[in-house]
Amino acid sequence: MARKGLIVQKFGGSSVANVDRIRNVARRIASYYKKGYSLVVVVSALGDTTDELVELAHTINPSPSPREMDMLMATGEQASSSLLTMALHRLKIPAVALTGPQSGIYTDKDHTRAKIVKIIPKRIKEEIKKGNVVIVAGFQGLSPEGDIATLGRGGSDLTAVALAKALNADLCEIFTDVEGIYTADPRIVKDARKLDVITYDEMLEMASLGAQVMQARSIEVGKKFCVPIVVRSSLSNKPGTLITEEVEGMEGAVVRGVSLDRSEAKITVCGVPDRPGIAAKIFKELSKAGISVDVIVQNVSSEGKTDISFTVDKADLKRSIDILAKVVKQIKAKDVITDENICRVSIVGVGMRNYPGVAATMFDVLAKNKINIDMISTSEISISCIIKDKDGKKAVNALHKAFGLSKGRKAKKAR
Ligand code: ADP
Ligand code: ASP
Numbered sequence: 001m002a003r004k005g006l007i008v009q010k011f012g013g014s015s016v017a018n019v020d021r022i023r024n025v026a027r028r029i030a031s032y033y034k035k036g037y038s039l040v041v042v043v044s045a046l047g048d049t050t051d052e053l054v055e056l057a058h059t060i061n062p063s064p065s066p067r068e069m070d071m072l073m074a075t076g077e078q079a080s081s082s083l084l085t086m087a088l089h090r091l092k093i094p095a096v097a098l099t100g101p102q103s104g105i106y107t108d109k110d111h112t113r114a115k116i117v118k119i120i121p122k123r124i125k126e127e128i129k130k131g132n133v134v135i136v137a138g139f140q141g142l143s144p145e146g147d148i149a150t151l152g153r154g155g156s157d158l159t160a161v162a163l164a165k166a167l168n169a170d171l172c173e174i175f176t177d178v179e180g181i182y183t184a185d186p187r188i189v190k191d192a193r194k195l196d197v198i199t200y201d202e203m204l205e206m207a208s209l210g211a212q213v214m215q216a217r218s219i220e221v222g223k224k225f226c227v228p229i230v231v232r233s234s235l236s237n238k239p240g241t242l243i244t245e246e247v248e249g250m251e252g253a254v255v256r257g258v259s260l261d262r263s264e265a266k267i268t269v270c271g272v273p274d275r276p277g278i279a280a281k282i283f284k285e286l287s288k289a290g291i292s293v294d295v296i297v298q299n300v301s302s303e304g305k306t307d308i309s310f311t312v313d314k315a316d317l318k319r320s321i322d323i324l325a326k327v328v329k330q331i332k333a334k335d336v337i338t339d340e341n342i343c344r345v346s347i348v349g350v351g352m353r354n355y356p357g358v359a360a361t362m363f364d365v366l367a368k369n370k371i372n373i374d375m376i377s378t379s380e381i382s383i384s385c386i387i388k389d390k391d392g393k394k395a396v397n398a399l400h401k402a403f404g405l406s407k408g409r410k411a412k413k414a415r
């Protein structure tokens with residue numbers, strides 16, 4: 001049969017969490033296949049498999065080598081891709097499972113967070129030509145050393161978007177356990193609204209600021225190559241959310257969404273001598289170890305000493321403390337204190353570029369809810385506050401309401 005267009009679909013871990021769900025996904029794929037589409041399907045590991053593998057590794061060795069972590073983690077997607085293919089065979093749909101390396105996905109050697117450097121989809125194209133649905137194990141590729149490398153947590157999204165670009169697909173559909181991109185995590189805000197469209201920039205900002213529904217790097221790639229991405233549910237036929245470029249006349253809400261990130265910890269280096277070069281020394285040592293630092297605040301100095309606070313990923317906290325213990329001695333600072341009980345609440349929207357007073361409203365809402373702001377950071381289209389972890393959900397709900405994002409409310413329009 002002559003095939004219609006090519007669609008790249010991705011099914012996340014929750015969509016293939018058990019046998020029934022794998023069968024459900026297989027039925028969905030079969031119905032697309034029968035409509036005449038060529039299909040490349042990226043699949044994540046079953047349910048929480050990756051988390052379980054990470055935990056297992058840390059039980060065996062608290063600091064496992066990144067190469068071995070990749071050997072281990074990549075097995076999750078290998079298992080799900082072959083199981084899904086077997087389910088399709090039972091439905092008499094021709095299909096073949098391929099690992100990332102077999103699919104021609106080449107990465108750099110930065111194990112556990114590798115970048116895709118090129119894709120040579122020769123094998124995928126051959127399989128499509130033979131009439132096969134190609135099931136690709138997400139989240140992985142081949143490093144320059146010939147080893148398997150993974151693409152960072154949530155990396156199956158990146159596999160899907162990058163393959164959609166490499167194959168010049170007509171559409172990239174991301175199937176998950178919610179009906180699209182919402183104004184806030186629907187698990188936290190009960191009356192969050194599903195958005196029909198969101199810009200790449202807004203989605204990128206929301207993903208970077210904690211909305212794990214899409215991996216931030218996958219949106220960077222989508223934006224760079226204008227890949228049309230639709231996020232939708234694997235359990236319903238509702239239309240989902242289109243992630244696209246900003247177009248004139250697109251509903252210009254001031255705030256498109258609110259997000260919560262609980263993955264960071266705060267570090268304060270106390271009693272730092274207030275002289276040129278000291279901040280550079282602190283951050284250079286951390287960056288040499290590949291640790292990314294975010295929101296940075298330096299206090300007003302008193303008697304030639306100051307405090308510098310910043311946030312790091314909780315996963316990098318222990319290494320940061322070890323590095324800073326040495327730096328503190330070298331620069332003659334007093335000590336280092338850490339706080340893991342923080343979170344970051346953010347508002348995002350391209351409309352806020354032209355709309356003054358958004359920050360003031362945000363701070364006011366938090367104040368009225370007796371939520372203390374510890375640190376603040378802004379970008380052109382977002383404002384984030386670091387607050388106490390226990391206040392996170394309350395803050396998200398209050399901001400969601402205050403900016404008119406709840407169901408049945410009309411979002412405040414930008415001028
Ligand atoms: P998958 O297993 O399909 O990759 P994820 O768990 O990575 O799914 O992402 C889906 C989850 O993202 C949802 O269950 C939801 O709780 C969460 N989420 C966070 N923020 C948002 C948002 N703004 N819109 C939709 N979902 C969100
Ligand atoms: N299984 C990997 C993870 O849990 C990749 C993914 O689901 O996208 O991070």
Ligand code: MG
Pocket residue numbers: 012154212213214215
């Ligand atoms: Mg995901």
